[in-house]
Amino acid sequence: MKISTMSLLEELERPEYASMKKAFRRRRYVKNETIAFPEDSPNEVFVVAEGRLRVFRAYEEKEFTFAVLETGDIYSSHTGAHVVALTDGALLVTDVGTFHREMMQAPAVTQAMVRVLGGLLKNAFQIIDSLVFSDSTARLAAFLLSEARNEPQGPVVRLAVTIEELALHLGMSRQTASTLLADMGRSGIIQKLGRGVYRIEDTPRLEELARQGKRI
Template sequence: MPAAMKLISVNLLRLFETTEGADLGKEFRSRLFPRKALIYSPSDEVDRVFIVKRGRLRVYLSYGDREFTLALLEAGDIFSTHTRAFVQTLQETELLVTDTATFQKRVSEIPEVSQAMVKVLGELLKNSLSTIEGLVFKDARLRLIEFLATAAADRGKPGNGGITVELGLNTEDIALLVGTTRQTISTIMNDLIKAGIIEKIDRQTICVRRFDELTAWKDSL
């Protein structure tokens, strides 16, 4: 797949050298940026579309000290400045830049341009989905740990070298209660078992071996 994608990218730059692409090419101005430069921020008012002529860039979201990379751009890739993302150069980079309005007037004439847009937006979507998954998963972790800690504190009895709790619920019931899938519950439970924090006694009974660590884990999420 990446090889095929690359063909599309290279075509977009070559396109400007063909007669049909030359007119569109005239609308773009070249701009050079040094390495590690923050070239666009969401707060910028400019509304431009750019094509990477050479170099590499990173498209990312940033909240406080946390960052999520949404896409890496390379030669032939196309992107815009009207998004909530930051754009930073990873190495010295040359961009071909035009106004979004100018670009819009011409874009429908040339199918290669939409193909290049689909490539970048596809990558952006893929990374956004992974970010969402991570956030949802983390949420489920917190909710499951809270559920287990409360059950142990309220209904647990000493035994099996810790606090033994008859949950009276199978994985599916817990998933419904916590608001996630059975698979997610199994993954998190297995993590807790591997870490020696809980032990499975039978299908519906667990032993919390290290209650302090269970709550400490919760606080670290």
């Protein structure tokens, strides 16, 4: 579920971006710490230097995950979403004004930011579409197919999140996500290779579930 394939950390190490690198301050965070809260967050831009963060919105008693930020991802706190730490880690933080001035001289950073915001918008529409038109089975099947397409070595899914985090991302309970994965395994649709690693054994059947959902 990583938003961008570009690591901004690598870009900041280039000599031409030395000025921008100096504009960031390093901030540590701990697991479950709230990094950004819509009602009172300052306008900051941060790059994930270590660890992982979850970006989500809450409506009544439900939470909908838009993205999981990983090392090298960039994000702005003024988007109106909650950001909570999934692990201990560190951020490189600067204010929006400073970032804007430096960004004018750094086209690669601009591209990275556009990709992140575009990824968030895409995920938001996918969540809305799946919650309105798909059941839990269809949402999980579609997610597995989407993740497998990003793997260069074939139809293998490597989950960078826990089952609980996956369930939050797909708008279902942890028990439902765990049960569906187990059912897909027993049915020969997927095979568990290790912790968080699954190989798709029956792509046509998984595609059918993604379209129709219901029973496995």
